[in-house]
Amino acid sequence: MCLAIPGKVVEIRSQEGLQMARVQFGGVTRDACLDYVPETQIGDYVLVHVGFAISRVDEEEARRTYEALAELDQLGELEIPEIEESRRSGA
């Protein structure tokens, strides 16, 4: 129910007093209301829930978080966990 999906804003227009956008999610494009993220520009990523953008995805922050997670690599070399093997065979 609280599912919200990030999509890319490809078009912005005004309709019945509301800021509406076409938002691309992978291969699908849908309408979303932008009134709650009024500073949104074409090309931005927004998080859409039941036809409303509720947040703009901060690209810099997304990259930072991801890179920090990817760096766990270097921190993880102390020992190779035997637990992973057993999990993998179960997966």
Place this chain on the structure above:
Amino acid sequence: MKYLDEYRDGDIAAKLVERIRRVQTRPWVIMEVCGGQTHSIVKNGIDHLLPKGIELVHGPGCPVCVTPLEMIDKAHAIARCPDVIFGSFGDMLRVPGSDGDLFSIKSQGGDVRVVYSPLDCLKIAKANPDKQVVFFAIGFETTAPANAMLAWQARQMGLKNVSLLVSHVLVPPAIEAVLSSPQNRVQGFLGPGHVCAVVGYTEYEPLAARFHVPIVVTGFEPLDILEGVLMLVEQLEQGRAEVENQYSRVLDRAGNRPAQELIAKVFEVSDRKWRGVGMIPQSGFRLREEFRELDAEARFSVEAIDTMEPEVCIAGEILQGIKKPHDCPAFGTECTPQRPLGATMVSAEGACAAYYAYGRHLKDADLVTLGNGR
């Protein structure tokens, strides 16, 4: 960066699991509040991936599951009226009331329509001036901005044939109810990322302090959830009880101001009943006085019909993290997504339906032949 695939990387997931294993010295019980997280956890097998001793229990954060039975019955009573077009999110269609579901009302000739956005009701109302359009406005804080906008726009546009059946619930009072229960086992919470995208997380800080329980506001992708668990385990091991934000690419402490402003104009906090849990004071929204003319309950004078949950159903305890779906004798036998007895089997985000969908009702032997792995 599409913000989806990156956060599903299996190698990084394995690193995170290993990290958690190293940090953890004792068993911990963690509740994910949101049904979307439950779905992601069960779908990706994250609970099985975690080191032994980290137990995930599933929280009350599925609005479809907690919408009280009498509200469902009120919806059905309204949807059966001849001049009504009843709009609903798709998830509500198969939720059993005391007598059938919205699907069966539709098949008996009721005009029940699934909408993508609450705003669709405005179009429907304009196109059908001789009909009453009623929207089943359920949801948590995440959905409140959308439902508030429907009420706001209906009034702006002077549409007299739109009303809302409001059954809105709030997360912090539910967390408080879980923590106040004498049976509570939960020691840390994965906070609901999309709820907090709307309202921020200032309201969670007094909860964390009062109950000395860490809360990490977390996203929905596998890496989000694993990082959220890691942050929680770190806090638990260090004896900290803070509110932290794992989902910083989407939200900050304050949340979405314009959304909060419109919610406050349209809704006010009220007591709400939760299916399976009972009355929780100040745990939901109702329309403000200025918008009461849009209240479908008043417009259709639907009396509460006395309703009984099937006795076997333990959805209430599941929603509070006390039990798991396979503790229910009906799980996967009498109760399946095709013939649900309780709401946690209906919604894809309900713990029972998630367990069922990903084969958790099968014996290990069946799973081997399925080649499913778990």
